[in-house]
Amino acid sequence: MRDFRLLWAGETTSMLGSAVAGVALPLVAVVTLHASTLTVGLLTAAAWLPWLLIGLPAGAWVDRLPKRPMMLACNSVSMVVFASVPIAAWLGALTMTHLLVAATVGGVAKVFFTLAYRAYLPSLVGGERLLEANTRLQGSESAAQIAGPGLAGLLAQAFGAVSGVLADVVGFAVAVLCVRSVRAREARPDRTERRRLVAEIRDGLRFVTHDPYLRTLTTFSAMSNIALMGFKSIQVVYLSRHLGAGPGQIGVVLALAGAGGLFGAALAGRVAGRFGTARGFLLCEMFAAPMMLLGPIGDGGVGLVLFTAAGVGADAGFVASNILTGTFRQQYCPAELFGRITASTSALNYGAIPLGGLLGGVLGETIGVRETLWLMASAQVLSVVILLFGPIRRRRDFPPPRGSGAPA
Numbered sequence: 001m002r003d004f005r006l007l008w009a010g011e012t013t014s015m016l017g018s019a020v021a022g023v024a025l026p027l028v029a030v031v032t033l034h035a036s037t038l039t040v041g042l043l044t045a046a047a048w049l050p051w052l053l054i055g056l057p058a059g060a061w062v063d064r065l066p067k068r069p070m071m072l073a074c075n076s077v078s079m080v081v082f083a084s085v086p087i088a089a090w091l092g093a094l095t096m097t098h099l100l101v102a103a104t105v106g107g108v109a110k111v112f113f114t115l116a117y118r119a120y121l122p123s124l125v126g127g128e129r130l131l132e133a134n135t136r137l138q139g140s141e142s143a144a145q146i147a148g149p150g151l152a153g154l155l156a157q158a159f160g161a162v163s164g165v166l167a168d169v170v171g172f173a174v175a176v177l178c179v180r181s182v183r184a185r186e187a188r189p190d191r192t193e194r195r196r197l198v199a200e201i202r203d204g205l206r207f208v209t210h211d212p213y214l215r216t217l218t219t220f221s222a223m224s225n226i227a228l229m230g231f232k233s234i235q236v237v238y239l240s241r242h243l244g245a246g247p248g249q250i251g252v253v254l255a256l257a258g259a260g261g262l263f264g265a266a267l268a269g270r271v272a273g274r275f276g277t278a279r280g281f282l283l284c285e286m287f288a289a290p291m292m293l294l295g296p297i298g299d300g301g302v303g304l305v306l307f308t309a310a311g312v313g314a315d316a317g318f319v320a321s322n323i324l325t326g327t328f329r330q331q332y333c334p335a336e337l338f339g340r341i342t343a344s345t346s347a348l349n350y351g352a353i354p355l356g357g358l359l360g361g362v363l364g365e366t367i368g369v370r371e372t373l374w375l376m377a378s379a380q381v382l383s384v385v386i387l388l389f390g391p392i393r394r395r396r397d398f399p400p401p402r403g404s405g406a407p408a
Contacts, residue, residue: 003182004125004133010178011117012140014075016151017171021082023152023254024164025099026236027247031161032089033096037237037369041361044233045354046103050111052351058111059343060200063336067120072179074113079172081105082165089162115346119338122330124182131269131327139265156247204340213332213399214345216390217325220383221349224285227379228318229356231292234364234372235307238296242369243303253304257311264319271320276396281324282387288317289384292377296370328398 029035029043062070081102088094125133152164208214239245239253264284271280291313298306333341356376363372387393 006178006181007121007124008133008136008140010175011137013178014171014175015140017168019258020152020155020164020171021168023236023251024156024161024167025085025103027152027156027161027164027250028085028089028094029096029099030236030240031156031247033094033099035096037234037364038361039096040237041233041357041359041364043099043103044229044357044360046100047107047110048229048350048353048357049104050107051347051349052354054108055111055343055347055351056201056205057343059115059204059340059346062112062115062119062339062343063200067116068179068182070116071113071120072176074109074116075172075175075179077109078106078113079169079176081109082172083169085165086162086169089160094162111346111350115339115342118326118330118342119335122335122338130330131272131323134323134327134330135265135268139262152247152251154248154251156251161247200340201344204337204342204344207333207337207341208344212391214329214341216387216392218345218348220386220390221345222352223383223386224289224380225349225352226356226359227376227383228292229353230360230363231295231356231373231376231380233357233360234369235295237364238369238373239304239307243300243307245304249304253308254311256308258315260312260315261319263312264316264321265323267316268320268323272324277324277328277398278392278395279397281321281398282392284317284321284324285384285387288314288321289377289381291317292380293374295377296373324398331401332399 025043026040029040035043085094085099085102088098121133122130151167155164155167208218235254236250239250245253268280271284274280275283291310294306294310294313296307297303329342329345330338360372360376363375367375392398
């Protein structure tokens with residue numbers, strides 16, 4: 001497990017940097033560049049738009065190429081791109097256009113990295129330890145979500161909002177060093193049956209559309225992500241301008257909310273053992289979605305407490321459910337099609353995120369920020385209904401692994 005520990009350490013550091021930057025970039029837009037609510041929503045949309053634009057071909061390319069070198073290249077590109085933000089700020093040349101471009105280019109690198117990373121992990125740890133590995137990784141991400149916002153707030157208070165972006169740069173640098181130190185070498189992709197890119201993309205789409213479990217999960221995730229990112233894209237605006245929180249308070253609130261994710265990661269295995277993987281996933285989602293309704297209630301200190309409680313409950317449920325479905329996909333999907341299947345689902349799931357970010361910004365400008373949060377939280381609750389019409393509700397556990405030609 002030495003190689004996994006290296007990968008785990010690198011990604012934990014990178015995720016901490018990204019968690020800091022996830023708060024720092026909107027703070028830079030709001031505090032330094034005095035951006036509007038719509039523009040802050042666009043910043044969130046820009047980071048996720050590449051999934052919608054290049055997600056499908058990226059999956060085919062990932063299946064064609066070695067995963068580890070691709071991960072190294074993606075982290076290196078992200079490191080350089082985000083380093084340009086504080087440099088431009090120090091030179092007095094930072095603009096909103098620069099932030100949007102950096103978020104978009106970083107998003108492109110994230111598409112390829114995520115697909116390669118998910119395909120690489122099963123070969124690194126083996127199927128019998130996959131749930132444990134995913135739990136550790138998701139737990140680290142949740143811990144980063146706790147520490148990151150608080151650190152972003154402290155850095156913003158002490159050195160200015162743009163200083164938080166440097167943490168992301170350092171995180172990517174550490175991730176590059178750790179991945180370079182991994183000794184395990186993956187099997188080279190089979191080049192004998194390479195076909196046209198469009199045909200390979202079609203294979204992944206066909207697998208997803210014909211499989212009732214993946215089809216249901218993909219449809220649900222798309223609607224859920226629109227609601228969730230519509231909510232999160234304007235949460236900094238809500239906390240700052242409606243609840244009167246400063247950068248330090250915003251960091252503390254989001255850090256405390258992220259603690260729910262760590263709790264969810266710790267409970268995912270127990271939930272699966274007690275209720276089954278499929279039923280446990282459904283219970284987690286049915287708990288998390290209604291918790292978001294607490295977010296827009298109250299003003300001042302009471303509002304901050306309720307917003308924090310909403311974040312704790314929602315993150316706990318969402319993180320636990322993500323661990324269960326992520327492990328299911330890695331075990332269920334054929335290895336030779338995994339990149340394309342993941343890209344097919346992610347193009348819709350993650351492609352919905354920029355739509356949610358844009359929707360949050362537009363609605364926040366037109367009907368109000370608090371009203372938009374109510375609307376997005378309600379949409380999150382409604383998204384769970386999709387799961388109740390699919391095959392998952394009838395199962396205790398997710399189905400066993402499926403071959404590339406096996407019937408759904």
